[in-house]
Amino acid sequence: MLFKLGIVFLFAIHRIHCGEVHMGDDTESSQEQDVVQVESTGNEGDTSNPTSTAPPLKLTTSTNPPSSILAIKPTAPEPIVITRPDIGKFHQNQRLFSGDLYHRVLEMAKKDENIFFSPYSISHALGAVNAGARKQSSIEIKEALKMPNFSADLMNALFKFVTDDKFSDKEKTDVIAIMAARSFIQKGFLVNQNYVDTLQLYYNNGIERLDFAKSKNATSRINNWVESNTNKLIKDLIPEGMITALTKMVLVNVLYFKAPWESKFLELKSETFHAPSGKIKVPYIYRKGTYRILEKNDVIYVAVPYKDKKTYFFIMMPKNDKAMKNFQRKPNIKREFRFLRMSITQRWKPKSVALFIPKFTTEQSLDMKKVLKGMGVNEIFDPINADLSGVSKTFLYVSDFVHKARITVNEEGTEAAAASAVVMSARSLSKNLFINRPFTFGVFEESGDLLFVGKMLNPTP
Structure with missing residues (x-):
């Protein structure tokens, strides 16, 4: 990365x-x-x-x-x-x-x-x-x-x-x-x-x-x-x-x-992503492994570690439009970011899944x-x-x-x-976890600071 x-x-x-x-x-x-x-x-x-x-x-x-x-x-x-x-x-x-x-x-x-x-x-x-x-x-x-x-x-x-x-x-x-x-x-x-x-x-x-x-x-x-x-x-x-x-x-x-990622992902052919304008086909990357995951209030949280195991690429994906609207309310966003360090290290629990993430630039x-x-x-x-x-x-x-x-x-990474x-001038998730809807993402490191943050609506390689 x-x-x-x-x-x-x-x-x-x-x-x-x-x-x-x-x-x-x-x-x-x-x-x-x-x-x-x-x-x-x-x-x-x-x-x-x-x-x-x-x-x-x-x-x-x-x-x-x-x-x-x-x-x-x-x-x-x-x-x-x-x-x-x-x-x-x-x-x-x-x-x-x-x-x-x-x-x-x-x-x-x-x-x-x-x-x-x-x-x-x-x-x-x-x-x-x-x-x-x-x-x-x-x-x-x-x-x-x-x-x-x-x-x-x-x-x-x-x-x-x-x-x-x-x-x-x-x-x-x-x-x-x-x-x-x-x-x-x-x-x-x-x-x-x-x-x-x-x-x-x-x-x-x-x-x-x-x-x-x-x-x-x-x-x-x-x-x-x-x-x-x-x-x-x-x-x-x-x-x-x-x-x-x-x-x-x-x-x-x-x-x-x-x-780099802790473990390299594999590249897949196009899969469906639910963009605001409708369904689109985009390339995905895939790897089966253990990630810190939480599912709460119709929002899926995932932390993907990099090689040092202290820095993470995090994803927050609301599962539907109602959940997205609630997630984006200012008090909720502030709370998510304020407690991100504690959430990733304590609340998001290690789970084994096959994770699919869209490639994007x-x-x-x-x-x-x-x-x-x-x-x-x-x-x-x-x-x-x-x-x-x-x-x-x-x-x-x-x-x-x-x-x-x-x-x-x-x-390879990011x-x-x-x-x-x-x-x-925390419920168990299905074996396959697809990140296939608009999501908030970012890079978090061990001090708790966010080096980068963004929202992906239309992934384009």
């Missing part, structure tokens, strides 16, 4: 001021800590005493960024302490955010439209924006992320800890998960040093200077970076004309995930500006009221936020990629 995703932020200027390099005279900015000291890395919800402490990160600061590639390393006087309960709450909040996000995208989707996106990529992007947002702009982001009581310092540190833990580049034989990030900044544009430091330390961003007045060249450079980091699955993330002379920053993150582009406005994030998109003063003394706002994702499921751009 192979997943890749990228996310891009593009900050467009609202009004031009002669700013100066600003080291954080904003109240919240001046308190930012650039040392992360993890008090504990235990399991979610474990409140026992910590047994280990990670060493502080001590780095030096460069105050005069060069015109192209930057290598600014931040420094801070004190560590930030992350506790086990903090980590547990962060993971739970990620699932709550995923449920809200899924419901909102579902509301906006066309009747027969497949859905696919990466909740973690989007939340990581919002975390990077929040690091430079202030007052109401920050409040709205934190409420959408279900972290209203988290300080900016704690949120930044948690994103770093979880991202490093989840997407490290350490060698793994079964599962590879890597996240890369880069910030593209207009040449000569003055950015608050604290914000650059925060992006580099907490969001693992490399820094590069571009001339956005040369729109085609800048667009090509960023798109090529995204494409090369998604195995060429995500192309032309930023459309022509999105970057203009008013663009001041583009923040990009790319996630790479690769894992789907790609979706999302206008996250519309999605997030429906979730209460409005001010950062307002060219008059947006407060991104933590980024620069120049008045900035987010003019666009786009997300693009692609996934393929076949007998291949997926995603990219986003923010522009500032």
Whole structure:
């Protein structure tokens, strides 16, 4: 299975001021800590005493960024302490955010439209924006992320800890998960040093200077970076004309995930799938084995393990239209996502079945500006009221936020990629289990976070 995703932020200027390099005279900015000291890395919800402490990160600061590639390393006087309960709450909040996000995208989707996106990529992007947002702009982001009581310092540190833990580049034989990030900044544009430091330390961003007045060249450079980091699955993330002379920053993150099924499936000839438009014939994959399964309230739940046996491809398939309507109600969706970790590991019981899953490939582009406005994030998109003063003394706002994702499921496993751009500017089942109706699906890993989530209505290989 192979997943890749990228996310891009593009900050467009609202009004031009002669700013100066600003080291954080904003109240919240001046308190930012650039040392992360993890008090504990235990399991979610474990409140026992910590047994280990990670060493502080001590780095030096460069105050005069060069015109192209930057290598600014931040420094801070004190560590930030992350506790086990903090980590547990962060993971739970990620699932709550995923449920809200899924419901909102579902509301906006066309009747027969497949859905696919990466909740973690989007939340990581919002975390990077929040690091430079202030007052109401920050409040709205934190409420959408279900972290209203988290300080900016704690949120930044948690994103770093979880991202490093989840997407490290350490060698793994079964599962590879890597996240890369880069910030593209207009040449000569003055950015608050604290914000650059925060992006580099907490969001693992490399820094590069571009001339956005040369729109085609800048667009090509960023798109090529995204494409090369998604195995060429995500192309032309930023459309022509999105970057203009008013663009001041583009923040990009790319996630790479690769894992095979625990056991390879076999490919079958076409079988029937009950799409919204009627019965269609699509290729299936098949394997007899033991899977975690639950059947409840006319919904079938299945978790298919990958090679590491810690990461799952999950399926939630309502058995009829009435069950689908009930399943998609917002309170029910939120509950399913919130308790997904507990459900898969405790409630979905191992059962031996012959499992049939349709092969499919789907790609979706999302206008996250519309999605997030429906979730209460409005001010950062307002060219008059947006407060991104933590980024620069120049008045900035987010003019666009786009997300693009692609996934393929076949007998070998899954291949997926995603990219986003923010522009500032238990009953026993029958022996054979067919996934032959519209279903919600996603990729879940042991921390409880959803790396990807979607809904399949019309499977097409």
